[in-house]
Amino acid sequence: MIKLQIKQLLRSKSLGIGLVLLFFLGLISLQIGKSFNERQQFIIEQTALAQKEHINRHLKYVDGHIGLLLYYIRFGLANESPAIAGLSIGQRDTRQAAQLINIRNLEEQKNTSELVNPFYQLLGNMDFSFVLIYLFPLIIIVLSFNLLSEEKESGRWSLLCVQSNNPFRVIKAKLLIRLVCVLFLLIVLLLLGSLYLNISFNQNLMAFCAHAILYVLFWFVLVWWATSLGKSSNQNALILLSCWLLLTTIIPSIVNNVVNYKYPIAAAYETTIDSRDGYHNKWDEPKEPTLLKFKKHYPQFAKYQHPEAASFSWLWYYAMQQMGDDESAVARQTMKQKIENRSKLTKWIGYFVPSIHTQLSMNFICKTGLHNYLNYMEALETYHEDLRLSFYPKIFEEEPIQNQKWETYSLQYFKEGRPTNWISLLPVIILSFVFLLSAKQKGHQNSKEKK
16 A cells, blocks of 8 residues: 555655755755855954954054054954854844954944845845745645545545545555655755755754754644545645644744834844943043042052043043943843843744744754844953953053064954753644644544544
C-alpha cells in the first residue's frame, strides 16, 4: 500500500512543482543570509580600520589639551554577528553592526544609525526563517489538503471501507509520505545552509533545527486535524488557508498593534530631548551646581577644581556632558522598561501562536532579536563608562597627549553568550498534541456517526 501511495505521489505534478519551488526559494534565502553575514563582517572590519585612521589623523592635527583631542576621538564597539544569524536575520538589518562613540554625552550617539532605504526595510529580508514560517506551510497545505476528501469525491473511499477494517491507514500513509518528503527537503536545506554559511555544529544549530522540524510537524498535525473534520476539498483548503492567514499574518499584525498601543515608545524622543537639554542649558547656568552634581556622581574626582572666575575648563565641560546622560536617566530607564515589557508580552502571546513563537525563538538562537539589541546597548553603556573613568583623570590632570598609548585603543567586540533554551520547544509540542488529540476525537465521532 505504501509503495502504491509513493508511486501515486511521484506522478503528482503538485509535489514536484511545490518541492522544487521551495528548494529554489530556500537556496535564495541562504544566499541572502550569506550576503547579510558578509555585509556585517565588512562593516565591522571597515569600522576597525576607520577607528585606527581616525585616531591617527587627529593625533597628527590636534595639538594641545587632551580634553580637546578627546572631544573628537571616537572608540568603537562591535556587536559580533554569529554565522547562524544568516538563517534568521531578525532585527539585525536595522541595527548597527558596530558603533563609534566618544566620551561626551552618550544618549545622542546611541541613536545614530546607518541610513537605509525605508522601502527596503518595509519589505524586509527573505531569510530562511521567512521561507520556513510562511512558505513551508503553504506547500504542506497544497500537498495535503485533500487527503481524505479526494478519496471520497472520487468514490474510492467506499471501496476502501468495504475492503479494509482500517481504511484510515491509507490516509495516514499518504500523510506520512508527504511528511517525509517535506522533512527531507527541510533537512537538506539546513545542511546546505550550515555548510554554505560556515555554521559550527553546536547546540545553537541543533536548537534551530529542532524548532524548524517541530514547526513543520505542527502544520502536518494541523492538516490531519482539518482532515478529521470530514469536509470537502474546497472546505479543507479554505480552513487550512484561513489558519495560515491567521497564524502568519492577521494575529501577528494584531499582536504588533496591541503591543504598540500598550507600550508606546514615546520615551525615545523624551530621552534625546532630556539629554540635549541636560548639557545645552548648562552654558547659560552657573557652573557650580553642575560641578557639584558631577562630583556627587563621581566622588573620586572631588579633588579637581574649576579655576575661579574662569569662563571655561575641561572639568566643567565634561561635567556638563555628564549631566546630559544623568538628566535623561529616568527617560532612558522608562524606555528600556517599555522595550522589555513589549518583548515579554510578545513572547507570552507567542506561546499560543506557533509562527510568532518560532520566529522569536529563532531570533533568540541567532542573536538577532530585541534581546540581543538590549544587551548590546547595555554593553555600549558599560564601555562608554569605562572610557570616561579611564580618561577623566588624564583630562583633569592635563596629561600630555604624547604620553598615552593610543595604539592600544582598537575596536572592541561584544559577544553575547547564553545557554541554549531547550524549554522553548515545549509550546509548539504542546499545541501539536492538542490538535492531534482533537483530530483523534473528531475521527471517533465521525466513525460513530457512520455506524
